[in-house]
Amino acid sequence: MTRMEWTNSRYLTLPVTRNEQLVPVVLAVTSLPLLEPIGFLHPEEHTTLTGEALQHYLSGRLAAKLAASHFTQVPAAEICIRTGVFGQPLLYCPGHSNIQVSIAHSGSHAIAVVFPEGHPMGVDIEDTRNARLLSPLTPAEATLAADPLLLWTAREALSKVLKTGLTIDLELLAVAAVSFESGFLIVTFAHFPQYKAISWMAGPMACSLVLPLRSEIDLAVLKTLTYPVS
Ligand SMILES: CC(C)(COP(=O)(O)OP(=O)(O)OC[C@H]1O[C@@H](n2cnc3c(N)ncnc32)[C@H](O)[C@@H]1OP(=O)(O)O)[C@@H](O)C(=O)NCCC(=O)NCCS
DSSP states (O other), rough: OOOOTTTTEEEEEEEEEEETEEEEOEEEEEEEEOOSOOSOOOOGOOOOOHHHHHHHHHHHHHHHHHHHHHHHOOOOOOOEEEEEETTTTTEBBBBOOSSEEEEEEEETEEEEEEETTSOEEHHHHHHHHOOOOOOOSSSSHHTOOOHHHHHHHHHHHHHHHOOGGGGGGGGGGGGEEEEEEEEEEEEEEOOOOTTTEEEEEETEEEEEEETTTOOOEEEEHHHTTSSSGG
């Protein structure tokens, strides 16, 4: 992979540990106003989308390829991301199995995380400039001292881990509690206590990464990723 052509993009091997074992995870962000593919698409990924939908698709694929290519050392154009029956991304990478990707895009900004199938994760981003008024899902949520948009991204990232998206009763995604650590919001869920979200603001973007509750991330390293989407 030629890293130089991915200007304004950044990937990061995230130090995630579980039971003192390192879990391989790569997170990538991009903020390129892409109007046409620049060589990173697999032949199967070429699309007839146009306009804003194309921009979203290309941004998301770029972030996903950046993360997947760094994870596997396979060139971006040889990696194929197909779409499952629920819209979920399916990662195909020659010589690798049991790895997955989660993708989110908003305008020219995108984020993606590549992780082992055995350690489910999900991402979401939302642009605060396009945000609508968001109400708490439950009376308990109304008491939480947290930005409603950050909570929204945490829920949406969880919905991607579950592969349902927002097609379920949204109360199932309700937040149980929040705490603050090193500038990040740590979110736990009322009905999915096995997961947590790490949420943060990067410039105008609200971002969340969901991972298993008892896995640990080095937040100082995660913080270095905030620059490209600010
Ligand atoms: C998943 C969902 C929450 C994404 O929210 P969004 O604000 O539209 O878009 P985001 O930028 O946050 O995320 C988009 C990415 O989510 C991923 N995604 C879509 N559906 C998903 C699912 N069921 N599970 C996990 N990830 C999913 C895709 O990778 C998508 O990007 P891509 O289409 O370019 O590959 C939303 O689309 C949803 O609720 N979908 C429900 C399932 C659905 O309606 N599917 C339609 C096809 S059957």
